[in-house]
Amino acid sequence: xxxxxxxxxxPSPTGSLHLGNLRTALYxxxxxxxxxxxxxxxxxxxxxxxxxxxxITELIDDLRWLGIDWDGGPGxxxxxxxxxxxxxxxxxxxxxxxxxxxxxxYPCYCTEAELEAERQTALRQKRAxxxxxxCAALDEAGRARLTAEGRPASxxxxxxxxxxxQWTDWVRGPQSFRADDxxxxxxxxxxxxxxxxxxxxxxxxxxxxxxxxxxxxxVANTPRQRALIEALGLTPPEYGHLPLLVGPSHAxxxxxxxxxxxxxxxxxxxxxxAVANLLLRLGHSGASDGYHDVAQMPAQFDVKALGHAxxxxxxxxxxxxxxxxxxxxxxxxxxxxxxxxxxxxxEAQTIAAIxxxxxxxxxxxxxxxxxxxDLPAPDAASSALMAAxxxxxxxxxxxxxxxxYDNLVEAGKATGAKGKGLFQPLRLALTxxxxxxxxxxxxxxxxxxxxxxxxxxxxxxxxxCTQRNAT
Numbered sequence: 001x002x003x004x005x006x007x008x009x010x011p012s013p014t015g016s017l018h019l020g021n022l023r024t025a026l027y028x029x030x031x032x033x034x035x036x037x038x039x040x041x042x043x044x045x046x047x048x049x050x051x052x053x054x055x056i057t058e059l060i061d062d063l064r065w066l067g068i069d070w071d072g073g074p075g076x077x078x079x080x081x082x083x084x085x086x087x088x089x090x091x092x093x094x095x096x097x098x099x100x101x102x103x104x105x106y107p108c109y110c111t112e113a114e115l116e117a118e119r120q121t122a123l124r125q126k127r128a129x130x131x132x133x134x135c136a137a138l139d140e141a142g143r144a145r146l147t148a149e150g151r152p153a154s155x156x157x158x159x160x161x162x163x164x165x166q167w168t169d170w171v172r173g174p175q176s177f178r179a180d181d182x183x184x185x186x187x188x189x190x191x192x193x194x195x196x197x198x199x200x201x202x203x204x205x206x207x208x209x210x211x212x213x214x215x216x217x218x219v220a221n222t223p224r225q226r227a228l229i230e231a232l233g234l235t236p237p238e239y240g241h242l243p244l245l246v247g248p249s250h251a252x253x254x255x256x257x258x259x260x261x262x263x264x265x266x267x268x269x270x271x272x273x274a275v276a277n278l279l280l281r282l283g284h285s286g287a288s289d290g291y292h293d294v295a296q297m298p299a300q301f302d303v304k305a306l307g308h309a310x311x312x313x314x315x316x317x318x319x320x321x322x323x324x325x326x327x328x329x330x331x332x333x334x335x336x337x338x339x340x341x342x343x344x345x346x347e348a349q350t351i352a353a354i355x356x357x358x359x360x361x362x363x364x365x366x367x368x369x370x371x372x373x374d375l376p377a378p379d380a381a382s383s384a385l386m387a388a389x390x391x392x393x394x395x396x397x398x399x400x401x402x403x404x405y406d407n408l409v410e411a412g413k414a415t416g417a418k419g420k421g422l423f424q425p426l427r428l429a430l431t432x433x434x435x436x437x438x439x440x441x442x443x444x445x446x447x448x449x450x451x452x453x454x455x456x457x458x459x460x461x462x463x464x465c466t467q468r469n470a471t
Contacts, residue, residue, distance in 0.1 A: 005037030030301035041073030067294035107153035130183030155188035165223035170240030201225035269361035273325035341368035353441035375432035387465030389425035394459035
């Protein structure tokens with residue numbers, strides 16, 4: 001017997017996924033996987049003006065990158081497809097026909113200007129703006145007259161008058177709305193396309209979704225959608241509305257926030273394990289301490305542990321999980337970070353040398369520049385340290401025939417240098433900084449010509465410092 005538990009993620013392809021979208025997808029996926037249920041990916045592409053085919057490809061790639069798979073969705077069919085809303089129009093039309101036949105929907109001929117005038121009047125009178133219902137009582141003759149005038153008609157759902165719409169939200173607890181406060185809403189636009197409120201609800205019921213996890217900005221949609229589903233004689237899913245994620249400015253994340261888009265984070269080098277471990281704990285307290293592979297996360301997820309307050313994306317926490325993820329990542333997976341920035345064939349060796357000192361792609365790029373490009377000009381303190389090593393120190397290093405790390409150290413010691421007086425000038429000359437990777441692999445990466453050039457530059461710097469001090 002197929003487990004009836006089913007959740008879904010239903011993004012609209014109008015922009016890049018941000019962390020808030022991805023958290024919703026992850027939580028819905030974790031819920032289904034923890035119960036051996038179905039997880040459905042449905043593309044809500046009915047906003048034809050703003051939907052972008054490239055964004056569909058991008059969001060599918062982002063979900064797979066994190067480790068989220070689906071039982072029904074693009075490329076997989078669990079028997080509830082199609083998985084693009086524009087391909088489900090026949091199902092929406094069948095539902096609209098049933099609602100029309102039962103009198104639970106009616107044509108609305110109001111123009112945008114008329115609706116806006118109603119809205120402004122309500123606002124001036126300090127009433128919640130909602131549709132007045134002026135077309136709800138039209139008889140056949142009235143509808144025929146308006147049709148003959150060439151007025152296009154949308155289709156509105158007739159909310160149950162005098163009723164109270166109630167449910168228990170899995171995150172927010174008991175919810176209650178007066179139907180009369182909500183007003184009749186459009187389920188089919190005048191151009192014949194289904195609205196978000198209707199298509200989203202009809203598809204959830206049609207696909208057998210049992211739990212909808214989504215952002216709290218959809219709370220006001222839920223009583224309308226539940227009423228619509230029940231009017232069709234179907235069973236509405238349960239709902240859980242997640243508090244929105246906020247960024248460093250405490251404003252809710254949006255698709256226009258490139259810094260927190262999934263694509264932006266990937267381009268900076270954040271690993272899927274880092275992002276998943278951060279999201280697992282943003283507004284969710286059910287996970288045990290420590291790093292978890294994505295495959296282990298369903299056992300760490302508990303809907304009852306979802307919080308009620310907005311969670312702030314903390315880059316320090318993200319970087320903590322990035323360190324943890326990097327420690328579990330093979331060198332080969334990081335080679336793209338240095339591709340094209342090292343001598344041909346030196347990519348793996350470079351990653352092995354610098355990986356403990358990089359967090360993101362920019363860090364790897366900076367180290368490649370230090371190793372294979374030009375060093376930054378030394379500051380006064382660095383210049384003084386290299387000058388203190390003395391002319392003989394640099395001449396001895398330049399004279400080493402086979403400049404391995406051990407041979408260079410021995411040559412430096414032979415001049416009397418030791419401890420910091422040996423290792424600090426050596427590191428400064430080769431990397432331009434006192435902090436960084438172990439020197440043995442760094443020396444192995446640099447060609448003898450590069451080593452000689454950098455030691456000679458240090459020798460000349462030391463000579464200039466000595467001359468200045470003498471005068």
